[in-house]
Amino acid sequence: MKQRHAFTIAGTAAPRLDGVEKVTGKARYTGDLDLPGMGFAKILRSSLPHARLIRIDARKAEALPGVYTVLTRADITGLNYLYGATYKDQSIVAVDKVRYAGDPVAAVLAVDEATAEEALTLIDVEYEDLPAVTNIEEAIAPGAPLVHEGESFKAELRGSQYGAPEKFKGTNVCYYFGYSRGDTEEGFKNADYVYEDTFRFPKVQHCSLEPHVTLASFEEGRLAVWTACQDPFTLRDHLAGIFNLPMSRVRVIVPYVGGAYGGKLYVKGEPIAAALSWKARRPVKLVLHVSESFKTITRHPARVRIKTGVTRAGRLVARECEVHMDTGAYADAGPRVTQKAGYRALGPYRIPCTKVAAYSVYTNTVPAGAFRGFGSVQVTWACESQMDLIAERLGMDALELRLKNLLKKGESYSRGDTPVDCDLKEGLLKVAEALEWGRKPSSPYTGKGLSCCIKDAGGTFKIAGAMVKMSSDGSVGLLTGTVELGQGSCTALSQVVAEELAMDLDQISVAQLDTDVTPYDVSTSASSSMTVMGLAVQRAAQDLKKQLLRAAAKVMGKKAAQLALKSGKVCSRGGRGVPYGNVIADYFGSKAGEIIGRGTYRDVISKKAVLGSPTTFWEVGWGGAEVQVDPETGAIQVLKYISAADVGKAINPVQCEGQDEGAVFFGLGHTLYEEMIYEDGQLLNPNLVDYRVPAFCHLPREFHSILIENGNGPGPFGAKGMGEGGLLPVASAIANAVSNAVGVRLYDLPLTPVKVWRALQAKGPARK
Numbered sequence: 001m002k003q004r005h006a007f008t009i010a011g012t013a014a015p016r017l018d019g020v021e022k023v024t025g026k027a028r029y030t031g032d033l034d035l036p037g038m039g040f041a042k043i044l045r046s047s048l049p050h051a052r053l054i055r056i057d058a059r060k061a062e063a064l065p066g067v068y069t070v071l072t073r074a075d076i077t078g079l080n081y082l083y084g085a086t087y088k089d090q091s092i093v094a095v096d097k098v099r100y101a102g103d104p105v106a107a108v109l110a111v112d113e114a115t116a117e118e119a120l121t122l123i124d125v126e127y128e129d130l131p132a133v134t135n136i137e138e139a140i141a142p143g144a145p146l147v148h149e150g151e152s153f154k155a156e157l158r159g160s161q162y163g164a165p166e167k168f169k170g171t172n173v174c175y176y177f178g179y180s181r182g183d184t185e186e187g188f189k190n191a192d193y194v195y196e197d198t199f200r201f202p203k204v205q206h207c208s209l210e211p212h213v214t215l216a217s218f219e220e221g222r223l224a225v226w227t228a229c230q231d232p233f234t235l236r237d238h239l240a241g242i243f244n245l246p247m248s249r250v251r252v253i254v255p256y257v258g259g260a261y262g263g264k265l266y267v268k269g270e271p272i273a274a275a276l277s278w279k280a281r282r283p284v285k286l287v288l289h290v291s292e293s294f295k296t297i298t299r300h301p302a303r304v305r306i307k308t309g310v311t312r313a314g315r316l317v318a319r320e321c322e323v324h325m326d327t328g329a330y331a332d333a334g335p336r337v338t339q340k341a342g343y344r345a346l347g348p349y350r351i352p353c354t355k356v357a358a359y360s361v362y363t364n365t366v367p368a369g370a371f372r373g374f375g376s377v378q379v380t381w382a383c384e385s386q387m388d389l390i391a392e393r394l395g396m397d398a399l400e401l402r403l404k405n406l407l408k409k410g411e412s413y414s415r416g417d418t419p420v421d422c423d424l425k426e427g428l429l430k431v432a433e434a435l436e437w438g439r440k441p442s443s444p445y446t447g448k449g450l451s452c453c454i455k456d457a458g459g460t461f462k463i464a465g466a467m468v469k470m471s472s473d474g475s476v477g478l479l480t481g482t483v484e485l486g487q488g489s490c491t492a493l494s495q496v497v498a499e500e501l502a503m504d505l506d507q508i509s510v511a512q513l514d515t516d517v518t519p520y521d522v523s524t525s526a527s528s529s530m531t532v533m534g535l536a537v538q539r540a541a542q543d544l545k546k547q548l549l550r551a552a553a554k555v556m557g558k559k560a561a562q563l564a565l566k567s568g569k570v571c572s573r574g575g576r577g578v579p580y581g582n583v584i585a586d587y588f589g590s591k592a593g594e595i596i597g598r599g600t601y602r603d604v605i606s607k608k609a610v611l612g613s614p615t616t617f618w619e620v621g622w623g624g625a626e627v628q629v630d631p632e633t634g635a636i637q638v639l640k641y642i643s644a645a646d647v648g649k650a651i652n653p654v655q656c657e658g659q660d661e662g663a664v665f666f667g668l669g670h671t672l673y674e675e676m677i678y679e680d681g682q683l684l685n686p687n688l689v690d691y692r693v694p695a696f697c698h699l700p701r702e703f704h705s706i707l708i709e710n711g712n713g714p715g716p717f718g719a720k721g722m723g724e725g726g727l728l729p730v731a732s733a734i735a736n737a738v739s740n741a742v743g744v745r746l747y748d749l750p751l752t753p754v755k756v757w758r759a760l761q762a763k764g765p766a767r768k
Contacts, residue, residue, distance in 0.1 A: 010499040010717050013654040016491045017510065018256070018484060027256045030213040030228045035283035038215070039068045039109040041276050042116035043269075043286075044123050045295065046098035046105050049364040049681025050145065052128035053097050053105070060122040061108060066115035069280040070123065071107040076275060080242050085266035085369065087174070089148060090330040092242070092271045097130070099147055099329035100364050101682050102295030109276045109284055132364035132681045136303050136324045139172040139363045147172055147329060147362035168359075174327065175335035175360035177342040179610060181414065187318025187353030191309025194318075195390055199382035200748040202675035203301040203326070206371060207693055210258025211293040216273040217283040218243075223274055224251045228258065230265045230483050231523035236515050238267050239274055254513040260485045261666075262370030263297050265525055266333060294686035298676060299371035300337055301326040304345070304382035309353075314396050316405050321345040323358040323379060325368070332369035334360040340456075341375030343414075343611060347383040348424050348454035348620070349405040364681055370525060372666060373724050376455040377731075381749065384451040384732030388739065398736065399432050402452055416608030417456070418615040421712050421720075427622040427644040428452050430706055434642040435624035441741075446628045446639070449736025451729030453623075457721055458616025459526035461603050465519030466536040468497055468544045468597040472588070474568060474580035476501065476508045476544075481521025482533045483513060487723060488655040489529045493537045495651050496716045500541035501548075502565040503580070519598070527619050527721030530651060531714055536601040538716040544597025551587040551595065552578065617713055617720045620646045623664070623729030625700075627737040634757030636672060636738060638698075643729075644706040648713025648720035659723035660705040667730025668694045672750050 021027040058070040073095045081095065082088040093104045106123050110116035133139040133147065168176060188194050215226040223243060229235050232252040240250045257264065273286040288296065302325050309318035323341050327334030342358030371377075391398040406424040407413065413420060428450070432438075435448055467479040478497055482489045490510045498505045511518070521533060545565065552570040553560040556578060563570050569577030585591050603613045626640040643664050650656045673692040677684045685691040705726070711718030731749055739745045744759035 007499065007717070009505055010495050010651050011649065011653070014491060014495055014505055014652055016488055017494060018490055029210060029256050029258055030215060030226050031210065031287055033215055033226055033255065035215060035217060038283040038285050039111065039280060040113045040116050041273055041284050041286040042108050042113065042120055043104050043272060043292070044106040044108070044120045046094065046101055046103040048098060048127055048129060049101045049134065050130040050132035050147070051098050052130060053094050054128050055126040056106060057124040058106060060124070061119040064115065064119050064122060066111040067119045068109040068111070068282060069276065070119065071272065071276050071279060075279055079275070080244065083238050083242060083267050083271060084331055085333045086335045087331045092275050098127070100366055102366060103329065104272060107272050107276055109280050133172065134363055134365055134678050134681050136301070136326050136361055136363070139361045140324070144172055147364055172362040173359050174331050174362050175338050177339045177358040178356065179342060180355045182353035184318050184320055184353045184355040188309045191317050192312045193393070194307065194309045195386070195393060196305070196307040197386050197389060198303065198305045198747065199385060201302040201304070201378040201381055202670065202749055203365065203368070204299045204670045204674045205294050205676060205691060206261045206263035206297065207688070208259035208261060208263055211290055212264065212269050212288040212296055214270050214273040214286045215283065216270070216277040218274060218277040218281065221245070222249045222251070224253070225270055225274060226253045226255065227270055228260070228264055229254060230260050230485065230525060232483070232513060232515050233481065233520050234523060235267060235270060239270065242271055243274065243278065252515045254483055257483055257485045261372040262374065262525065263293070265370040265523060268296055290688060291686040294676070294683065295366050297332065298328065298366045298368045300334065300368040300378065302341070302378035304379055306382055306386050308386060308390060310390055310394070312394070314394055314401050314404050316349055316351045318353040319346060319351045321356045321379070323356070325358065325360050325375070325378070326363050326365070327360045328363055328365045328367035330367040331360065332367045334368060337370065337375040339611070341379050344376045344455050345379040345383065347380070348407055348452055350407050350411065365678060366683065372663070373727050374526065376453065376724070376728050377670070380453045380728045381731045384453065384729065385735055388449065388736040389745065398450055399428070399437055402428060402450065406452065414610045416606055416614065417610060418618070421618050422620055422646045422710065424452060424454070424620065427620060427646060427708055430708070431622045431624040431642045431644050434704060434706065435626060435640065437624070441626065443628060445631055445741050446626065447737045447739065447741030448624065448626045449733045449740060451623045451733040451736065453621045453725065453728035455619050455724065455728065456611070456615035457527045457619035457724070458531050459522070459528045460611050460613045461605070462522050462528060462532045462601065462616070463603070464521045464533045464536045464601040466533060466540040466599050467519050468537070468540040470544055470548065470580060470584065470595045472581055472584045472591045472593055474507065474584070476503070477511055478508060478537065479511045479518050480533055480537060481513065481518050482529045483524040485524060487529070487659060488652060492530060492651045492655060493534060496534055496538050497541045499717070500538060501545060503568045507568070527724050528616070529721065530719050531616055531721045532601050534715045534719060536599045539599025540597040541599070542597070543599060544595055547595045547597065548580065548583065552583045555583050555586045619721060619725045621725030621728045623733040625733040625737045627734060627741055629738055629742045629756060631742060631760055634753035634755070634760060636734070636751060636753070636756065638668070638700040638734065640702040641700040642704050642706070643726045644708060645722050645725050646708045646710070646720060647722050648715065649709055649711050649718040650707050651716065651719050653707060656707055656722060657705045660726040661703065663723055663726030664730055665694060665699070667727045668698060670749055671731040671734050672752070675750055
């Protein structure tokens, strides 16, 4: 019989290690840092969405007193100035043409920000205006103007039904993902009903509390960068390539980060700051205003067409999905997001015959990249909305339809992938019960909606390392490549160390992330920290534990197998415990020694898996909403929201609840309020006045988060990553509730009062 672990620290609501620093204002973010002799940078951005760059004259700007230097295309020709997360299609500053309103054209370094701003007005730029495409329909239309000339297309084909889609070469499609299973044509023939619907998702902004900030110092052939980013090692690799430097000569340091949500993955403003420092030979500080972050990165707008075949009894037999993702002017992570969107488009259901085609499309708008949910949010909105539509058309209860088709634990999602690792019905039933699904609303114009979602999580091809060092006083330092973005990783990972080493949490400190000394980690993304880095940290602690026990065996004259760790001491059966510090001091013969444990994690590579690597774990989100709609105005009020998250083992339950609740609140934004509006290629609302985000007054009256702990995760003590799953069901759950409340179905987000009111007017009197 397997012995159960008696947890003492892991699984408890330990106070955040960074909590006091942050609430007292002592925490140091990149923007709080200054370097001697530092100049301040500002970026000149294109006012046109698409134009040939004819001439740039920066002489007046360079002559302005207080200006150190101006960076234009003429300065970067000796560098490998092209970069990108997937394709090298973006340059430090524009070289041949600008591709969106906001594209960096030049940059100024000056003694202060005011001087730099003034210098920007003195740069003379001549453009040749070009026709622009600003949405998916325009970009894929026959003969559409090309955002990128030349061949930028890549296809990733999965399944035997697809041939090479040569027709997309020389178009604005920059990436294609195809996946199939079974014979969909035969599946549709065997279906009693076939339904087809199209849904749209808007372009939305990350809105991190801290905008993009970078400090750079290029000195004596070494580049040091302090930046708010999520993947310092990947950034280091990009910068080394741009400046023709060995990786060992590029150092990236990450202080605290004030939110990221994917918006600080991959390369953003760092090359401009580094190039200015390289040219001026002085440190550079580049701080983007909120409006500039709006013009740096966004979430992908999407158009999702779903065709589903179903039997009279409600069994799904075939599904075809066509997904178009608008990646903006540059690919950034768009192809990866598109791949994930295509793979996740089928939802958590058993569908024998499937066919998916997903496209990443260039437009003359702000580049789109990684964003919390990474492609899942867009396709989940579509799939779970259609599930309710199917139930309505069949005259079936929406909960019953889902329960009939959900994958079971242990079933295969796709060929070669990890089997489903949780009970999907369990979470859905918990949400339905908490929402009182079977009970009719007592108020008029009130309705309830459900949604159930799944995503492969943990990332693909992840590599991570960690180091745990015990000093001669018995205290421990943790070195980990996970970026503390506000999610509480420093605390949770330290709890894993404390649990493994049987010591108090206050004896553990987490070192600042510095690529010169921190073990390698690909990125802080995809809900991976608690599983991927958690395993690396756990293995490092276990490695240290073995070394400590071997050292104690020599000091105490015992066999290592006879010793155990307890409350900061090495104990033998029936004997007195020796504090860790004493063991180390006696072992080394002085206070000079330390023990270092190392741990690593590496994803399994498999050609059998559709994505080339089996899923690390499945992240599941269940959501239920009760809403009330004002038929006179179309305004939606969320009365109640229930969220459930499969966490495996909650290492820190309070932090888990906070992550899940935060994800739901994030979802309320794109569901009800958020959308970046374009007119004639110009972004009309790049600020937090005209762009609406939810505030505390928009919280549901009742808001509950259910943590499901079955120990089914691959992470430490059965943990799974979480924090994105809660975001996925929100839009569809609320839209389904609106439909049940007043009988109108909306296909485009956000669900604004105007859209609801117009739908009600078109339908006729709203039902109570």
